[in-house]
Amino acid sequence: MTKTRRFNLTESQMPRQWYNIMADMPNKPLPPLHPGTKQPIGPEDLAAIFPMELIKQEVATDRYIDIPEEVLEIYKIWRPTPLVRAYNLEKYLDTPAKIYYKNESVSPAGSHKPNTAVPQAYYNYKAGVKKMTTETGAGQWGSALAFATQHFNIDLKVFMVKISYNQKPYRKSMMNLWGAEVVPSPSNLTDSGRAILAKSPDSPGSLGIAISEAVEMAAKDPGTNYSLGSVLNHVLLHQTIIGLEALKQMEMADAYPDVVFGCFGGGSNFGGISFPFLGENFRNGNKTRVVAVEPASCPKLTRGQFHYDFGDTVGLTPLLPMYTLGHNFVPASIHAGGLRYHGAGAIVSQLLKDNLIEAMSVKQNETFKAGMIFAKTEGIIPAPETSHAIAAVIREAEQAKKEGKAKTILFNFSGHGIIDLAAYDKYFEGKLEDHEVTDAEIAESVKELQQLV
Numbered sequence: 001m002t003k004t005r006r007f008n009l010t011e012s013q014m015p016r017q018w019y020n021i022m023a024d025m026p027n028k029p030l031p032p033l034h035p036g037t038k039q040p041i042g043p044e045d046l047a048a049i050f051p052m053e054l055i056k057q058e059v060a061t062d063r064y065i066d067i068p069e070e071v072l073e074i075y076k077i078w079r080p081t082p083l084v085r086a087y088n089l090e091k092y093l094d095t096p097a098k099i100y101y102k103n104e105s106v107s108p109a110g111s112h113k114p115n116t117a118v119p120q121a122y123y124n125y126k127a128g129v130k131k132m133t134t135e136t137g138a139g140q141w142g143s144a145l146a147f148a149t150q151h152f153n154i155d156l157k158v159f160m161v162k163i164s165y166n167q168k169p170y171r172k173s174m175m176n177l178w179g180a181e182v183v184p185s186p187s188n189l190t191d192s193g194r195a196i197l198a199k200s201p202d203s204p205g206s207l208g209i210a211i212s213e214a215v216e217m218a219a220k221d222p223g224t225n226y227s228l229g230s231v232l233n234h235v236l237l238h239q240t241i242i243g244l245e246a247l248k249q250m251e252m253a254d255a256y257p258d259v260v261f262g263c264f265g266g267g268s269n270f271g272g273i274s275f276p277f278l279g280e281n282f283r284n285g286n287k288t289r290v291v292a293v294e295p296a297s298c299p300k301l302t303r304g305q306f307h308y309d310f311g312d313t314v315g316l317t318p319l320l321p322m323y324t325l326g327h328n329f330v331p332a333s334i335h336a337g338g339l340r341y342h343g344a345g346a347i348v349s350q351l352l353k354d355n356l357i358e359a360m361s362v363k364q365n366e367t368f369k370a371g372m373i374f375a376k377t378e379g380i381i382p383a384p385e386t387s388h389a390i391a392a393v394i395r396e397a398e399q400a401k402k403e404g405k406a407k408t409i410l411f412n413f414s415g416h417g418i419i420d421l422a423a424y425d426k427y428f429e430g431k432l433e434d435h436e437v438t439d440a441e442i443a444e445s446v447k448e449l450q451q452l453v
């Protein structure tokens with residue numbers, strides 16, 4: 001019998017609704033608080049920067065939410081994405097484990113991020129918005145939103161973390177190609193950026209700083225809205241298309257995951273692949289383990305505090321209940337730019353607090369080694385972010401070999417690394433650092449949290 005390697009849905013089998021885990025999780029996240037009054041915020045507090053449809057999704061409790069027809073049509077450019085059995089990787093690892101991955105790298109931007117960029121641009125377009133701002137780390141989110149906004153004739157300004165702006169010039173080219181303007185952050189275009197530059201002129205920037213700049217610009221201009229690529233409930237909601245497709249495809253493969261892995265920046269690709277499987281755990285008593293994989297240099301889930309914190313550095317966003325390293329934490333300049341974020345989404349944080357998901361961290365060199373192994377065996381070159389999940393999968397498969405257990409592993413292949421080749425060069429030259437944060441650094445950085453609420 002020949003082995004099936006790729007499990008593909010037809011367009012007509014694509015899910016037509018997103019899955020909202022708020023309907024099924026045992027404890028709902030605590031409400032976001034107004035940064036000034038420290039009282040729970042209402043929809044009107046967010047209306048300055050988000051369209052009402054997205055604000056509604058942020059607090060929705062319906063289990064399923066319809067995907068608009070126009071969004072489904074654009075999804076079809078790259079969706080459904082394939083579920084692939086990684087036979088070659090299994091063979092290389094000589095493991096009894098079955099390894100499946102959901103390949104989100106086939107989107108126009110090369111990652112899972114267009115899954116939410118398209119609906120976000122769409123709801124802004126429906127609300128009559130003509131200008132948007134956003135931030136980007138490695139450039140993945142900025143390029144995804146640029147692809148989406150140009151489709152709806154919305155002008156986009158992207159604040160790009162300065163270290164990535166310099167390390168990854170081609171992502172800037174992609175954003176320009178899709179019509180967006182790109183500004184290295186911290187910049188002198190905003191009060192937030194100018195304040196950071198006054199304190200540290202050589203700041204490499206961070207996602208937290210870039211968010212402050214993008215939010216400030218949108219909040220000050222009634223005609224401009226802001227868009228966030230991760231963390232928020234509506235973003236994770238849109239990403240569940242990944243796991244919903246994977247549920248159907250695993251069924252086609254006649255398999256079901258014992259464990260699901262996703263790399264973790266703010267939680268969007270992790271939530272996207274895992275929430276539909278967690279839903280099965282909650283509703284049907286399934287026992288799939290779900291594991292978030294973060295960098296050792298930015299360990300909010302494994303070593304941060306559960307506390308209300310700002311989503312940005314300057315303190316312009318609502319206070320969200322999250323695992324955090326403190327909003328002033330500036331992670332080391334690792335190449336997985338998309339994972340350099342101080343905090344985590346509220347839903348994922350609540351799930352971790354309730355021990356319904358697990359978290360682990362991996363050092364940079366182990367992730368690049370995993371990325372290289374994947375490229376050599378399965379052919380596709382992973383993004384440095386994605387390689388965090390792969391490193392965890394390799395550990396799990398090696399463990400399965402030791403125990404002689406044939407378990408089924410599923411992970412999200414969040415993006416390709418074709419534009420991150422300079423980072424692979426550094427790895428081959430032995431120039432990548434395994435930066436690990438000290439307890440003292442974390443203690444210092446989370447001190448500020450006690451004053452917030």
Ligand SMILES: *Cc1c(COP(=O)(O)O)cnc(C)c1O
Pocket residue numbers: 111112113140141229230231263264265266267268269270338339383385386414415416
């Ligand atoms: C942005 C990004 C991530 C991290 O963001 P999440 O919101 O945690 O998913 C991971 N992988 C890739 C390829 C990315 O572009």
